[in-house]
Amino acid sequence: MSKLLLFNKPFHVLSQFTDSADRKTLSDFIKVKGVYPAGRLDYDSEGLLLLTDDGQLQTQISNPKYKLNKTYWAQVEGTATEAQCLELIEGVKLKDGPASAVACRLMHTPSLWPRVPPIRERQTVADSWIELVINEGRNRQVRRMTAAVGLPTLRLVRAAIGDWKVTDISPGEFFVETVASIAAKKSTGKGPNANRRTSKRTANKMPLAKRRR
Incomplete structure (x- = not known):
C-alpha cells in the first residue's frame, strides 16, 4: 500500500517544496515527510x-501513457457555446502540436x-464556465486550448484526477489515503478508489469567513 495525499492547492502556490524567489510552496501547507x-x-x-x-504510483498518475483523466473547471471570458465545446473535443492546434479534450460541457x-x-x-464582458476533461499534461494546456477557441481562461480549477476529487477539501488542506497501485487495480477491474483506507489530515485551515462550501 502507498501513501497518497489529496491536496487542494490554492492560487499562487508552487507545486514544489522549495523556491529561490520566496513564493509560497507546498512546504507552507504540507509537513508530511517523504511525499x-x-x-x-x-x-x-x-x-x-x-x-x-x-515512485511507481507517482509515474502512473503523472505519465500521459496511462491516460488518467483530469477534470478542470474553467471560468472563461465570453459566453461558451456547445459548438466551442465540440471544437475542443475534435481538437485544436497548439504550438506544440494538436490537442483534444476527452469531454467538454457547459456548466453553471x-x-x-x-x-x-x-x-x-x-x-x-460576459463570462461563463466549462468543464474540460483531458488525459495529457502539457504546460498550460487547458488555458491554451480554451484560448484557441476564443475563450480566454480567467480562473482554472482542477476538480478531479481520475476518481479522486477536490470538492470536499478546502484550499490549503489535504486528505491522506493509503491505496494500491493503479496498475494493480486495473488488473482486478476495479477503479482507482477501490479498497482504500482514508484518514483526514488538515493543514493551514483558512479562516471560516473566507471559506465557502
Whole structure:
C-alpha cells in the first residue's frame, strides 16, 4: 500500500517544496515527510494536486501513457457555446502540436471557495464556465486550448484526477489515503478508489469567513 495525499492547492502556490524567489510552496501547507507531487498544477491554477511516497504510483498518475483523466473547471471570458465545446473535443492546434479534450460541457457556476485575490471582473464582458476533461499534461494546456477557441481562461480549477476529487477539501488542506497501485487495480477491474483506507489530515485551515462550501 502507498501513501497518497489529496491536496487542494490554492492560487499562487508552487507545486514544489522549495523556491529561490520566496513564493509560497507546498512546504507552507504540507509537513508530511517523504511525499512528492505526482504531476504539477500551474502557479496560477487551483485545485487538486496529488502527492505520494511511491515512485511507481507517482509515474502512473503523472505519465500521459496511462491516460488518467483530469477534470478542470474553467471560468472563461465570453459566453461558451456547445459548438466551442465540440471544437475542443475534435481538437485544436497548439504550438506544440494538436490537442483534444476527452469531454467538454457547459456548466453553471460551481460552488467554490473564493479566490484570493479575486479575478478582475468587467461589467461589459460576459463570462461563463466549462468543464474540460483531458488525459495529457502539457504546460498550460487547458488555458491554451480554451484560448484557441476564443475563450480566454480567467480562473482554472482542477476538480478531479481520475476518481479522486477536490470538492470536499478546502484550499490549503489535504486528505491522506493509503491505496494500491493503479496498475494493480486495473488488473482486478476495479477503479482507482477501490479498497482504500482514508484518514483526514488538515493543514493551514483558512479562516471560516473566507471559506465557502
